[in-house]
Amino acid sequence: MAARSLRAHLLRMLLLPIGALLVLGALVAYYPSIEPATLAYDQGLIDAGISLGTYIRTGDAGGYRLELPSAVDQVLRRDSYDSVYYRVLGPDGEPIAGDEGLPGPPPEREARDGFISYDTAYKGQKVRAVAVPAKCGDAACSVVVAETTVKRRRMARDILFSSLLPEMLIAIATVLIVWFGVKRGLGPLARLSDEIKARSPGDLRPIAAADTPEETRPLVSALNGLLDEVAQASRNQQRFLANAAHQLRTPLAGLQAHTELALAKPLPPEVRAELEQVHQATIRTARLANQLLALARAEPGARGNAAELNLKALAESEADGWVHQALARDVDLGFELDWAPVQGDAFLLREALANLVHNAIEYSPRGARITVRTGRNGTHSFLEVEDDGPGIPLPERERVLERFYRVPGTPGTGSGLGLAIVREIAAGHGATISITDATGGSSATRGCRVAITFPHG
Amino acid sequence: MRLLIVEDDAPLASGLRRILEAEGHAVDVTSRGEQAVLAAAQERFDLVILDIGLPQMDGFEVLRRLRAGSPDKNGPLPVLVLTARDAIDDRVRGLDLGADDYMVKPFAMPELTARVRALLRRSQAHGGPRIVHGPLALDTVARRAFLKSEPLELAAREWAVLEVLLGKVEKIVSKEAIIQAVAGWGDDLSPNAIEVYVSRLRSKLEPAGIKIRTVRGFGYMLEEYKGA
Numbered sequence: 202m203a204a205r206s207l208r209a210h211l212l213r214m215l216l217l218p219i220g221a222l223l224v225l226g227a228l229v230a231y232y233p234s235i236e237p238a239t240l241a242y243d244q245g246l247i248d249a250g251i252s253l254g255t256y257i258r259t260g261d262a263g264g265y266r267l268e269l270p271s272a273v274d275q276v277l278r279r280d281s282y283d284s285v286y287y288r289v290l291g292p293d294g295e296p297i298a299g300d301e302g303l304p305g306p307p308p309e310r311e312a313r314d315g316f317i318s319y320d321t322a323y324k325g326q327k328v329r330a331v332a333v334p335a336k337c338g339d340a341a342c343s344v345v346v347a348e349t350t351v352k353r354r355r356m357a358r359d360i361l362f363s364s365l366l367p368e369m370l371i372a373i374a375t376v377l378i379v380w381f382g383v384k385r386g387l388g389p390l391a392r393l394s395d396e397i398k399a400r401s402p403g404d405l406r407p408i409a410a411a412d413t414p415e416e417t418r419p420l421v422s423a424l425n426g427l428l429d430e431v432a433q434a435s436r437n438q439q440r441f442l443a444n445a446a447h448q449l450r451t452p453l454a455g456l457q458a459h460t461e462l463a464l465a466k467p468l469p470p471e472v473r474a475e476l477e478q479v480h481q482a483t484i485r486t487a488r489l490a491n492q493l494l495a496l497a498r499a500e501p502g503a504r505g506n507a508a509e510l511n512l513k514a515l516a517e518s519e520a521d522g523w524v525h526q527a528l529a530r531d532v533d534l535g536f537e538l539d540w541a542p543v544q545g546d547a548f549l550l551r552e553a554l555a556n557l558v559h560n561a562i563e564y565s566p567r568g569a570r571i572t573v574r575t576g577r578n579g580t581h582s583f584l585e586v587e588d589d590g591p592g593i594p595l596p597e598r599e600r601v602l603e604r605f606y607r608v609p610g611t612p613g614t615g616s617g618l619g620l621a622i623v624r625e626i627a628a629g630h631g632a633t634i635s636i637t638d639a640t641g642g643s644s645a646t647r648g649c650r651v652a653i654t655f656p657h658g
Numbered sequence: 659m660r661l662l663i664v665e666d667d668a669p670l671a672s673g674l675r676r677i678l679e680a681e682g683h684a685v686d687v688t689s690r691g692e693q694a695v696l697a698a699a700q701e702r703f704d705l706v707i708l709d710i711g712l713p714q715m716d717g718f719e720v721l722r723r724l725r726a727g728s729p730d731k732n733g734p735l736p737v738l739v740l741t742a743r744d745a746i747d748d749r750v751r752g753l754d755l756g757a758d759d760y761m762v763k764p765f766a767m768p769e770l771t772a773r774v775r776a777l778l779r780r781s782q783a784h785g786g787p788r789i790v791h792g793p794l795a796l797d798t799v800a801r802r803a804f805l806k807s808e809p810l811e812l813a814a815r816e817w818a819v820l821e822v823l824l825g826k827v828e829k830i831v832s833k834e835a836i837i838q839a840v841a842g843w844g845d846d847l848s849p850n851a852i853e854v855y856v857s858r859l860r861s862k863l864e865p866a867g868i869k870i871r872t873v874r875g876f877g878y879m880l881e882e883y884k885g886a
Contacts, residue, residue, distance in 0.1 A: 450742040451667045451711070454764035458673025461767040465680070487764045517876070520830050524873055525769070535874025572875070 208383040215379055223368050230364030231357075238356050243318045246331040249277055250316075250346040253287055254335025257297070257342065265291055265337045267298035282352040286323060292340035303345055306332040323347060389414045393421065404507075405432035442497055453487045492618040495552045496604075499625040512541035512575040512584045515551055523558045523573075531567045534558075539576035541584065543655045545630050553626040556619040557586040557651050564611065565590035578654065585652035587639045592647035598636040623653070631656045659704040659778055663687045664694040664720060665740065666712050670763075674707065677767050678774065691715030695723045703735060705777055708757070710741040717741075725756040736777040740765075772882060776827055789824050792883025793866045796824065805866050812862075815840060819855045823870065823880040832877035 256269045267289050278285045288299035306317040317332040330347035393413060407425040410418055460480040468476065516538055527534035543550070554573075561571045571588045593601055597608050604621040627634045632655045639648025661678055665671040666689040675685045686703075688694050691712045698706065706724065710717035721737060739760040758780075759773055779789075787799040793806045801817065803810040812820065818840040822831055833849045840855075841847040856878055860870055869881040 448742075450763040451670060451709075454740075454742075455667055455669035455673055457764045458670055458677060458767055462673060462676055462680075483764070484766075517832065520873065520876060521828075524830060524871075524879065525828075528871075533874065536876040538875065 207387065208380065211383055212376065212379055215375065219372050219375055223365075223372055226368045227361065227365050230368075231361055234360050234364070235357055238360065239353065242353055242356075243316075243329070243331055246318075246329070246346045246348060247316050247333055249285070249287070250331055250333030250335075250344040253277070253289065253344045253346065254333060257289060257335055257337050257344075259338040265289075265297050265342065269298070280348065280352075282355070283348040283350070284326075285346070285348045286328065287344060287346045289335070289342065289344050291342045292337055297337075297342070299345075303330070303347055305343075305345055306330070321347070326350075329353060389417055390420075393417060397424070405429075405435060439498075442494055445494070449490045450487065453483060453490065457483045457487070489618070492556075492622055495549070495556075495622050496618065496625060499549055499552075499622065499629055507544050507546055510543050510545050510547055510550065512543055512550070512554075512582060513538040515547065516554060516573055516575055516584070519551060519555060519558075520573075523555075523562070526559070526562050527571065530562055530565075532562050532565055533568070533570045534562070535570070535572045537572055537574045537576075539574075541575040541577055541582035541655075543582045543630070545655075549626045549629065553623045553653065554584060554586075556623050557584075560619050560651075561586050561588040561590070561649070564588075580657045582655045583652055585650055587648065587650040589639055589648040592638060592649040593636055601636070602634070620651075623651070627653050660684045660702065661686070661774070662694060662697060662703045662706045664691065664706065664712065664717070665689065665709040667709075673767075674770070677771065681771055681774070683774075689713075691717065691720040694720050695727075698724055698735065699727060704781065705774060706735060706737045707774070708737055708739050710739060721757060734781075736781045738773060738777055772828055775882070776829075779827065780825070789821075791824055791827065791880070792868055792885075794863065794868055794883075796821065805863070810862065813855075813858075815851075816855050816859055816862075819852065820859055823878060827880050828882050830873050830877050830879045834877075836877065 252273075253267075253269070256267050256273070258266055258268045260266050277287070286300040286303050288301075288303040288305075289297040290305060291297050294305065300323075303323050304321045306319050310317050310319055312332075315334055319330055319332075321328055321330055323330075326349050328347040328349055330345055333344045333346065335342050335344045393408070396408065405428050407428055408421050410421045410425070413421050457480070460476060460483055464473065464476055464480060516536065520536065524534055558571070558573060565571060565588045569588055569590050571586065573584075573586050575582070575584045577583070593608060600606050601608060602620050602624040603617075605617040606621075607617040624634055632653050635652050635654070637650050637652070639650045659682075661683045663671055663674050663678075663685060665674065665687070668689070671687050671689065675687050678685050686697065688697065689712075692715050694706070694708070695715075697703075708717050708720055712720070717739060721739070724735060724737065734756070736758045737756070739757040740763060741760060742763040758777055761770060761773065787797060789796040789798060794810075795804045795807075796817075797803070798821070803812050803817070803820075819836055822836050822839045833852050836852050837847045837849070840852070856870055856872075863870070867885060868883060871879045871881055873879055
């Protein structure tokens with residue numbers, strides 16, 4: 202279903218009444234003004250008829266005739282627009298002179314002020330005619346004068362147009378007012394939707410109702426209700442995660458402590474081997490728990506607060522732990538840290554960076570060289586971890602970002618979650634992740650560089 | 659040294675106790691925050707290991723009360739916070755309230771014992787003028803250094819760099835931090851100069867088994883003394 206436009210709907214509702222009003226208005230203006238104009242033109246015909254009547258003469262034989270000088274005839278018939286006709290009728294209605302066949306007044310029409318005006322046709326054209334009484338000696342005869350309706354029609358058109366024009370202007374103005382008025386009226390709604398669109402997915406603060414118009418208050422308050430519920434659910438989830446972390450990690454810490462205590466004692470070799478397995482499994486379980494929690498926290502809606510951060514400071518604060526991990530595996534971990542401001546969640550970004558460094562340390566051979574970099578590339582902040590280990594084959598680079606996927610033949614016991622977490626966290630920050638060969642990589646050890654580039658800002 | 663462990667998870671608490679007792683410390687354990695506050699008020703401990711997730715009075719409150727108590731004449735009581743929560747603000751809150759260090763559960767025991775040693779050493783340094791690191795001893799009042807009881811000649815700048823590193827054993831100290839700590843008014847020390855001092859220190863200390871590790875692009879780390 203197409204979205205219903207409030208504006209189109211309003212216009213449709215308005216157009217019909219506006220159109221009707223337009224017609225009505227034109228009619229109301231037209232008829233009162235056409236009447237006096239018609240009368241004025243008729244008066245011209247009447248005057249012509251009266252003057253024609255004065256040229257009727259009584260003949261010697263008792264008949265009547267019209268003695269019209271040709272100059273007068275010409276004057277009478279001269280008209281810029283219309284053809285003028287006349288006919289003189291005797292006392293018994295017999296034609297005396299003038300244009301043959303010009304119809305007389307319809308018998309039922311009554312005279313007004315002594316004159317009869319009527320519409321008829323002559324020579325295939327509509328004509329307007331008046332019958333004017335005249336004197337034939339002592340008898341009463343009549344003169345009919347008619348003219349075609351060119352200038353009357355023109356006048357009618359002019360009157361119609363001049364009455365319609367203002368109506369049309371008013372109608373157009375109304376449509377424009379509705380068009381822009383609705384846009385203006387809906388402006389607060391548009392601003393509201395812009396504000397909601399501009400929000401980050403984790404921003405569940407209520408919308409300020411203060412600067413929204415009265416009419417949108419119910420909408421805003423309904424939205425705020427929803428936001429509040431979502432925020433509440435998110436807080437509950439966070440609380441659950443924190444509790445789950447606590448419940449899971451404390452016993453794991455106990456398990457790890459006792460395994461390490463036992464391993465510190467003299468043990469039969471086979472028991473030591475078994476216990477080593479338990480110890481490794483404990484550490485893996487702890488790491489997996491951390492990763493699952495990080496993954497859950499990286500889900501949209503569960504996100505913490507975004508803050509102004511510097512990736513350089515973030516990396517520096519974690520460097521101690523990484524260096525010890527690297528030392529334990531005889532790996533050279535170095536840093537090239539420059540100022541790199543981002544908007545983000547410190548916990549998640551730390552987790553992303555930790556996963557990248559952990560992967561590099563875990564999958565690089567002894568003596569490998571790993572470099573952690575932060576900085577700015579034009580207007581984009583980035584962080585990257587580069588190693589000179591075996592690298593990731595080209596076809597695997599997309600797949601390693603999937604959850605639980607591990608490159609076949611990879612040594613060690615990773616969960617395959619590390620890079621998936623990095624991807625989720627990057628996506629949550631609108632950042633892009635790229636996996637390439639290391640800059641100084643040779644074909645033998647191509648190395649690997651994972652870079653996260655953050656959006657402008 | 660006398661340590662107090664405040665942890666409500668019995669297996670973890672007993673594991674911690676045995677590991678720290680094996681290090682030669684006297685260890686008391688309580689599972690309740692109220693008892694910890696009381697014990698710290700009545701007796702003298704050198705370090706408290708404090709779990710944040712305690713029942714009833716939680717670790718934050720314990721920490722607040724420990725810090726609100728009367729100032730200790732032996733310097734502030736070092737507190738190492740243990741947390742199972744992954745929310746970063748927990749960590750920040752812990753340090754804001756005056757925890758000296760924190761560890762997120764679970765952790766490797768060698769790391770815990772290293773942190774405990776570092777905290778104890780730091781608090782000892784507060785109290786006394788003598789800093790000891792394996793065979794190395796610095797008398798900060800007389801400004802004399804000894805290596806294996808033999809007097810050790812150190813230039814003023816070398817002394818200053820070594821003092822900074824000794825204050826943060828097993829932690830990376832950035833070159834910038836060293837420069838800030840070492841350079842006096844009007845001095846203009848370059849990172850290269852720091853490298854020179856460190857390499858001189860190395861040539862003097864490494865024969866005795868004291869290692870200063872370079873962290874490429876960042877700074878230096880004085881490793882814990884593990885014997886010559």
